[in-house]
Amino acid sequence: MNNDYLQLVGVSKRYGGIAALSDVSFSAARGSIHAILGENGAGKSTLMKTLAGVVRPDAGVVRLDGRELRMTGPAQALDEGIVCIFQELSLVPHLSVAANICLANPPRNRLGLIDRHRQNEMAREALARIGCDRQIDLRERCIDLPLSQRQIVEIAKAVVRRPRVLILDEATSALTAEDVEKVMRLLRTLREEGTCVLFISHRMHEVDALADTCSVFRNGEHVSTFPAGSKPHEEIVRLMIGRPIAQVYPPKPQPPAASVRPYLQVSGLRSGTQLKGVELAVRPGEIVGLGGLDGQGQRELMLALAGLLRDVRGDIRIGEQSTPPNGPRGGKREAYRMALIPEDRKTEGLALGQSVHDNLGVCALDRISRWGVVDHAAERALIADLVKTLQIKAPDTRVAVSTLSGGNQQKVVLAKWLATQPRLLLLMDPTRGVDVGTKQEIYRLFRDLAAKGLAILFYSTDCDELIGLCDRVLVMYDGQVRASLAGAMLTEEQILMNAMNLGRRDAPANDSRVHAAAWECAA
Amino acid sequence: MSTLAPSTNLRSHFKTPTGAVLLALAALLLLGGTLNSQFFSPTYLLLQLQSGAFLGVIAAGATLVILLGHIDLSVPWTLTVAATVGTAVTRAGGGAWAELGPLAGIAAGALIGLLNGVGVAYLRIPSLIWTLAVNTILLGAVAFYAGNTVISSEPSPVMAALGAGRSFGVLPNAVLVWLAVSAFVVWGLRRTLMGRYIYAVGTREVAAHMSGIDTRRVILGAFVASGVCSAIAGLLLAGYAGQSYQRMGDPFLLPGIAAVVVGGTSILGGRGRYGGTVAGVLLITLMSSMLSLMHVPEAVKQICYGLVVVVMVGLYSRRQGG
Amino acid sequence: MKSASIHLRHHARTLLAFGLLAVLLVAFLAIHPRGASASVLTAWFNQGAALALVAIGQTLVVLTSGIDISIGAIMALCNCVASVLVQGDPLQVALGVAAVLLVGTLCGVVNGMIVVYARIQPIVATLATGTIYTGVALLVRPTPGGEVDAGLSDAMTGTLGDLVPTSLVALALVVLLVWEPLRRSLTGRTLFALGSAEQAAYMSGLSVDRAKVVAYATAGLFAAMAGLFLGFQTASGDAAIGLPYTLNSVAAVVLGGAALSGGVASVLGTIAGAFMLRTIGSLMFFTGVPPLAQPLFEGLVLICAVALGATRLLRIRNRLEIFR
Amino acid sequence: AETFLPACYKPAAGVSTTVSYPARKGPYRVALVNGHTGIPWRMQMIQQTRAWAARPDVAKDIKELKVVSTGADVASQIAAIDNFIQAGYDAIAFIAVNPKAFDAVIRRAKKAGTVLVSFDNPVDSPDVLRITPEWVEFEGDIKTQAVVDLMPVKKGKLLEVRGLPGNSTDRDRHAGVRKILDKYKDISVVEVTGNWDTGTVQKVVADAIAVNGKFDAVVCQHGCRGVTSAMKAANHPPVPVGGDAENGFVKALIEQKIPGISVSTSPGQGPVAMRAAIALLQGQTLPSLVNLPTPNVLTKDMKPDVNYFPNLPDSYETVSSYASCGISFTPDEINKFNPDNN
Ligand SMILES: Nc1ncnc2c1ncn2[C@@H]1O[C@H](COP(=O)(O)OP(=O)(O)OP(=O)(O)O)[C@@H](O)[C@H]1O
Ligand SMILES: Nc1ncnc2c1ncn2[C@@H]1O[C@H](COP(=O)(O)OP(=O)(O)OP(=O)(O)O)[C@@H](O)[C@H]1O
Ligand SMILES: O[C@@H]1[C@@H](O)[C@H](O)OC[C@H]1O
């Protein structure tokens, strides 16, 4: 086995004052799965983008199979067989699935025109390799697919290029549990075939399940490389964030008494085909998790509570109000005091082109204004306070928020809403793509907020954090809350059983599904 | 080191769009002045300010709309409608009520802005096409109305005083109006919620909506402001020309947009400063005046005009692209 | 069954455009004293052909999420060049036609280069180049005039076998020979891809920059054809015809169902849109709309057609989709 | 040959060809195809044509009068004419948006036997009746010459305010100005472009005054109210000004005591053209190119409610008649279709 199949020597990249990569040397072998670890902003994506020809390094060389590569853009990297699945999806929304899979190298006929028929065959084959050819229609446009299927298409698009080096930059973050399993099988097959797989994930259990080798990055530097499983998690975390983490999850206090009037109470909530009579209640001081397999109505529920869906029936009581607010703006009103942290921070959470300052202020600006005139001094004070409380790492609040690392961007989204002093927080997967260290800070923050009397409804795709953080977890299945688990009942098994709507004593109907979901929870 | 500081400071200043336009403006003046010393005369320069004022007021409204990433192509006939309504009501009111005229004109502008805003913000029709359609309707409405009714085209005393008069015998009142509008826009963009929201919505509307901003109202507001600006310009122009007349707005559409983008505001929205717009207005006004006085053929004038826009905007975008 | 429904969904806007056009055309023919005849249809077709060509060009650019404000000016310039060069013996005429098409394409290439390499927003870049092209057109032809080969003109604006308007056949041929191959090539796919998601197209290894230049160049080519056709119709050149064509081309593209945000556009829809606009104007020929109210009537019909785009809002369930 | 109403329809200098068609029985279906919209002159022309056609002695010959404005697009105008030809109209009068563009449609009209009358901005084709002011004479022999005659001494600086660049009318009118001024070597000329638009004219004239100081005379094509306004604003002494016949300009000549001349194309051209069309249908003969008389009046001869109208809007065209053509209107008649006429 060639250990130096892919080799980077002395690679550096600066963005203004920030060294995203400094003098990084690193190599990976053929036929192996190599995990890249590091906290947010460690430079992982920058490294991968360098390999993919998207970022041009200030210094250093990249070698593949001993040959030095000169790359002027992604096209060259792809020609070399380096295929990257980026953190931001790179599908074309208005093209068909087939066209997306064969996007840049479609089969062509004698006239040089795209051969639709062969293109469809190729695409079908690629999906078949993942095992998803039956659930995705090749003619459907990607914009009409759910997020999880889009990610499958993205992976198929990489597979079809027969990569020599395959890079996955948090490419599994939006997959359903069963699809994650399929993708892992695929990656193992590719490894057998000699592909060099580089794999970035903030989920340690995925790393444990897949990686042969791990490399840790910190502050743009390559810290260490070691065989997977050779170091305990605590050690890896210490390498990543430079300090040990004693405990990821804060301790859970006594839950509020049942007599406390819920701040959010929902009954018989229905909407379209996705919500079929949801019942739930969240009390002040309580963190309630929302779990289940992907696509069981969790997202719709959150959107319905925020007043973003149109045809909603049933009772929703928030504070003293008996109807949901009319969108996020209504939610800010005194009568509701609620905040929705959206799932997609790059498009919905942040105005990426604006500064950190402008993003942080935007939600609470009306609170520090009189007659529509903003109090600048109050605004500055507020923002300084937010940066401090949430420990947002930015060189300056005037820089564009797009230049912050993912975790810090997520903190900005949280901070801008906390500035409105909400009493109900609706969180949609707020830790996706956030590193352990930051996660820990964020969990603490949620706990502190709850202690101050906030009611928190927390939707997550990560079973582990539901158990670790929440007082109670509601499991959804087919548009309904099927179970409310707390205390001793709050275990992976229980979540799983309910997520698949299996009675406690029933035998699992489908082995592989249980297996897949079980794996997702096994941290 | 300390002696270097001011010059680097100065240089960095000229790297901003506003600075670059001012530089171009100075160069233009110098060039023109060497060809004909009269270009330096205060009378001439004040006249440029005077005619720049009409374009300036229009460009102020256009800046707000462009900062949102939208565009208002109804400017020409909004301006004409406002002037027509203004003069017609002046006559109908008569005497003491004559000044209802300009008020009615501004109300008409606001109403048209409202129509634009409703189409763009609430019906979600692309502004380029909606405001174009509105412009066509306004043309039709004015032609129909003016062709069927004997109406006065005489401006009210206030319109005449603001459009054509001068304060202290020198400073054109139109320039004062432009200054007032500018002050209001600068203050609005910097200090008010509306201004801050305009930048947020212009950067990314969904994100703004998810942050609890009523983005539709912001868009509506900007279009109303743009309509009012066009109306003010129309009323001033009617005062200046001593009459309202059809097609009086046509010469302002493209220069209005050009002034904003030459001033460094991104046509995609979210980025730009009002100071740049003011500089852009001055540059464009002065350039077209000088070219026509030097009797450059229309063809060459057009070519110069296009080149200036390409070069100026190209300069900024290269810099931003890094 | 499902395949048919997917097709229907993907082509819904184009179908809607043709539906509207059909309604307008039927109304027009119904009030026309002569009703439907080859010569009425030829006049109708000739009236819309130039706009349809310009609008096809505009479609290509809109597809890339750009816009070409100079397209009318290119058309005017080409019209002027045609009035100088498209005359004489058949060879000279052929060379003249080639030169006109080349001029248009070159203007388009310049636009593309400025957009790609100077990184100026398309609307601004073409606003500027548009005034430049108008200036050049005025240099070529300071006042309207010149001539265009009469034989070719008559052939192109006439009827084939007393049955089909030549312009219809020509338009169909152009779409088939220029647009279809382009659409089915990798460059064509890149156009769709980059308009829909430029970053993704670039990251996937598509030559985004080249495709953009091709889009503007092809737009210039279509504008040239439009200028040429107008030359056939008027046997002369005129530098001042540009602006209304530019604005109407954008309107036609939108009426044809394209999204100005890019990635979604259909050339057939655009053609329907162009003829819709023309028919709106023609509708007044024989109706009782009082002459002074005609422009108002035209504006009202246009704004209603445009407002039809808002019906999409009624189908939206998730409020965030209105921002798409 | 004997031509129809020769006092009105005078052949242009050097034109001896005539136009005639076989007579056909009335009443006729006639159409008026206008180009540009949103210009008062054109609006008034349409109103006058309709007012004239409604007169009982005229109405008996007209079965139907259709009026269409197509805007600036030449393809639309050609299609409009084609449509009226198709629909079997007897005669079509039109103002061309471009003088060179109509050869093909003229041939089609000929084939179909439709009578075409081109007026105001006429086409360049000898095959149709063309009725137009003689622009060189209009701008030169009449307007410029009058201005020069009004100058106390025939020297100094004259400001020429031109029209829309690229328009053939602008070219012809400029030629008229040159023709006269070439005879006066001591008069230097400053040219500016006013686009026939009052606001633009005012701006460029103001700029020209600021840069050049005082002028000794001004010749302006159209939008000339801008000249008087700019002179007033700059406290320019009242020097001779030649301009158009819009009410606002004429009033300003009086109010500002400017010696000058108002020269008009009169929207009465609409009825004049329509009358010629009907004469042709009745089998009459007309010269192929008719130059209309050019109404004009010097400031010293102007009278209220004849040459200018204190109570009408500035955009009103003061000259609406062609006396020698038997066509005259009062403002009230022009606007009689209007309910809210005051
Ligand atoms: N385009 C850019 N402009 C400026 N700074 C940037 C840019 N891209 C990345 N950075 C900075 O470079 C550093 C490394 O970023 P990178 O995206 O590689 O981190 P990462 O390890 O992928 O983090 P995450 O886990 O959050 O995805 C960060 O500090 C980031 O702020
Ligand atoms: N059979 C197919 N398989 C995959 N994608 C398709 C298929 N047909 C159409 N598409 C996709 O659907 C979208 C619309 O294609 P469209 O129907 O316009 O193509 P077309 O050439 O008209 O098809 P056809 O050959 O069926 O007439 C495009 O994104 C195209 O890639
Ligand atoms: O003849 C001209 C007419 O065509 C135009 O519309 O208005 C002014 C007149 O001089």
Ligand SMILES: [Mg+2]
């Ligand atoms: Mg990353």
Ligand SMILES: [Mg+2]
């Ligand atoms: Mg098809």
